[in-house]
Structures are given as C-alpha cells and as structure tokens.
Amino acid sequence: xxxxxxxxxxxxxxxxxxxxxxxxxxxSGLRGLFWYRQDPGKGPEFLFTLYSAGEEKEKERLKAxxxxxxxxxxxxxxxxxxxxxxLCAVQDSGAGSYQLTFGKGTKLSVIP
Amino acid sequence: xxxxxQTPKYLVTQMGxxxxxxxxxxxxxxxxxxxxxxxxxxxxIMFSYNNKELIINETVPNRFSPKSPDKAHLNLHINSxxxxxxxxxxxxxxxxxxxxxxGPGTRLTVL
Numbered sequence: 001x002x003x004x005x006x007x008x009x010x011x012x013x014x015x016x017x018x019x020x021x022x023x024x025x026x027x028s029g030l031r032g033l034f035w036y037r038q039d040p041g042k043g044p045e046f047l048f049t050l051y052s053a054g055e056e057k058e059k060e061r062l063k064a065x066x067x068x069x070x071x072x073x074x075x076x077x078x079x080x081x082x083x084x085x086x087l088c089a090v091q092d093s094g095a096g097s098y099q100l101t102f103g104k105g106t107k108l109s110v111i112p
Numbered sequence: 113x114x115x116x117x118q119t120p121k122y123l124v125t126q127m128g129x130x131x132x133x134x135x136x137x138x139x140x141x142x143x144x145x146x147x148x149x150x151x152x153x154x155x156x157i158m159f160s161y162n163n164k165e166l167i168i169n170e171t172v173p174n175r176f177s178p179k180s181p182d183k184a185h186l187n188l189h190i191n192s193x194x195x196x197x198x199x200x201x202x203x204x205x206x207x208x209x210x211x212x213x214x215g216p217g218t219r220l221t222v223l
Contacts, residue, residue, distance in 0.1 A: 044202070046211045046213065089155075097160040099145065
C-alpha cells in the first residue's frame with residue numbers, strides 16, 4: 001500500500017526565514033510526485049510534479065526536489081501570503097488508475 | 113473562467129436522506145475523480161473515471177455512486193446518508209496521469 005508522510009505537521013516562520021518541508025513516501029513504482037497548496041475553504045492548487053530522483057523544479061520562492069525516498073519543498077525568504085497547507089501526493093505506476101495518495105499536509109504560517 | 117466547478121458549495125441534510133453533488137470541468141480532460149477530505153484535513157481518493165472505466169477505492173461504501181452523463185461531468189450520488197459522511201468532497205480532473213485540477217469543494221453536513 002502506498003504511503004506518504006509529511007513533516008512537520010505545522011511550521012511557523014518569521015517573514016524572510018527560509019525552511020524546508022519534508023515528504024517521505026513508499027510506493028511500488030513512482031509515476032510522479034505532486035506538490036499542492038491548499039488555502040482554507042478552497043481546493044488544492046497544483047504547484048509541481050517531479051518524476052525522477054534528482055529532478056528539481058522552482059516557482060518564485062518555492063523549490064521542490066526529489067530523491068528515491070523523499071521530496072523536499074524549500075521555501076526561500078517566505079512572505080505572509082505563502083501561509084497555507086502544503087500537500088504532497090504520489091502517483092503509483094502500478095495502480096489501476098491515475099489516483100493520488102496524499103499525505104496529511106504541513107500547515108505553514110508566515111508571521112510578518 | 114472556472115476550470116472545475118462543483119455545486120452546491122454547502123449541503124446540510126438529515127440522516128437517511130439521499131443527495132447528489134454535481135461536478136463539471138471545461139478543461140477537456142479525459143479523467144475525473146472524487147476525493148473526500150475529513151475533519152483532520154486528510155484527502156483520500158474515492159473514485160476515478162476514465163473513458164467509461166470506473167475504479168472504486170475499496171473502502172468506499174456502496175451507498176456512494178458516481179454517475180457520468182458525459183466526459184465533462186462526474187456527479188456523486190449518496191444514498192442513506194450517515195453522520196460519518198460529513199466531510200468536504202472535492203472533484204478533480206486530469207488529462208491521463210498529468211496534474212489534477214481540483215474544484216472548490218462541497219461541504220456536506222449530516223445532522
């Protein structure tokens with residue numbers, strides 16, 4: 001069974017204080033690892049897809065990296081508007097569908 | 113221009129009732145999904161539907177049934193609602209295994 005574990009559960013940062021979120025996963029065959037952002041009362045918003053170990057993707061203050069066992073979401077000089085819950089999900093190449101298995105998320109709060 | 117839309121946004125009903133949630137996507141995607149997000153914010157797959165092939169998560173009670181009138185719509189029907197069905201339900205779509213786009217969610221409260 002696919003498993004995704006995210007840490008920490010919650011993270012409070014001062015504005016400008018860089019940090020990383022962790023996503024460790026167990027999957028029979030990784031088709032893709034996805035990062036989403038979810039604001040309160042809204043649906044998850046797509047950020048990145050990573051397909052193979054060593055791959056990196058960047059968007060503004062966010063950078064996602066992937067190894068064979070985990071992914072990191074690095075946040076550089078965060079701003080209050082980066083406050084949200086960040087969700088990691090895996091897609092199993094051996095599954096019968098394209099469904100995503102999600103972790104429980106990291107709730108990020110950036111304090112001005 | 114909404115990509116994935118759901119109606120209603122809020123649904124409050126009594127135990128034992130039957131209800132439906134509608135989902136539409138205008139992205140031209142070939143695969144649609146339903147996810148359930150519980151009170152602890154954990155998002156879990158319920159169904160995926162692709163080219164008339166339905167894949168059901170084995171933990172989903174058979175009181176839940178998706179219905180797809182066409183490629184752009186995947187509605188969720190729930191019979192005999194129970195207290196434990198209270199949650200936020202998200203519809204999503206994708207082009208095969210590419211990134212999934214989520215709707216705004218429907219908050220279901222069963223009294």
